[in-house]
Amino acid sequence: MLNPDPQLQNLLQQQWPTAQAAGHFFALPGLSGQSVRVQMPQGELLARRAPSQPIPFVDRQREYRILQQLRHAQLGPQPLAWRHPWLLQSWMPGEVLTSAQFNAQRQAIVALLQRLHQQPLTGYRLRLAPLLQRYWQLCRQRHWRWQRRLQRLLQQGEPQPLRLAPLHMDVHAGNLIATPEGLRLIDWEYAADGDVALELAAVCAVDGDTRSAWIADYAARAQLDEPALACQMQRWQPWLQLLMASWYQLRAEQSQDDTLLQLAQASWHDL
Secondary structure (H helix, E strand, C coil): CCCCCHHHHHHHHHHCCCCCCCCEEEEECCCCCCEEEEEECCEEEEEEECCCCCCCCCCHHHHHHHHHHCCCCCCCCCEEEEECCEEEEECCCCEECCHHHHHHCHHHHHHHHHHHHCCCCCCCECCHHHHHHHHHHHCCCCCHHHHHHHHHHHHHCCCCCCCEEEECCCCCHHHEEEECCEEEECCCCCCEEEEHHHHHHHHHHHCHHHHHHHHHHHHHHHCCCHHHHHHHHHHHHHHHHHHHHHHHHHHHHHHCCHHHHHHHHHHHHHC
C-alpha cells in the first residue's frame, strides 16, 4: 500500500468532500506513468499520473476529454476528474485478456473497434510526421537507419486516410478487459482521430500471424473493400514500424530497462 501523493489526495477530497475515509492506494505496473488503484467508500477508482518524463503525445488532459466524449459509448472507463498531474477514472472490473484470448476473441474485438470508429471525431488529430520528429528530438542515441527512414517518410508525406475516425492506438491483450457487460478498452493515452487502417495495422503488428483474418473481419463489419484496406495498411506499415522503434528507444533510455533496450535494438535491426 502506498502513501498517496498530496495532489491526488486533494483531488479526491474535492470530488468527495464528505468522504469519511481517505482511502487505500495501491501502485499498478505500467510503462507510461504512475497508475494507482484507489479503494474508497464510494468505490474503486483508477488514478493515472502524467508521466514524470516526456512521452510524445501522452497528455492526460486530452485523455480525459476524449473519455468524456466517449462516456456513453460503453467502450472504456468513465472519466471522473482531471487536475494536473492526475486523471481520475472509474475502475474497470473484469479480467485482462491473455494473448491466446486476444486472438480467440478477434470478432468481439473487431466489433468493439468498429463501435469506436463509428463515434464522432474527437477534434484531436493524430499526425505521425511531427510525432516521429519529436521522438528524434528527445532521444539521445539516434541510429543511422532511423534518420534515413525518417527523411524518406517525411519526403513521401503521410497517406491520406481511408476512413477518418477516433482511434485507440494501443489495442493489445493487456489493454482489453473482459467485463460482465462485454469487452472494454483501457489505457486511452494515445487515442486521437486517425485512419482506421492505421489502427488495424497496429493491431496486426501485435498479432501478425492472423493478419488476413483481422483484415477480412474488419472489412466485412466496416463495409470496406478488403484489398483496399490491406493496401492502405501496407502504406502505413513503415510509419508504424518507425513509431514503434522510436517508442522503444525513448522508453529504454528513460527507464534503463534491459527488455526495452533489446526491443529497441531489434527494431533498428529490422529497419
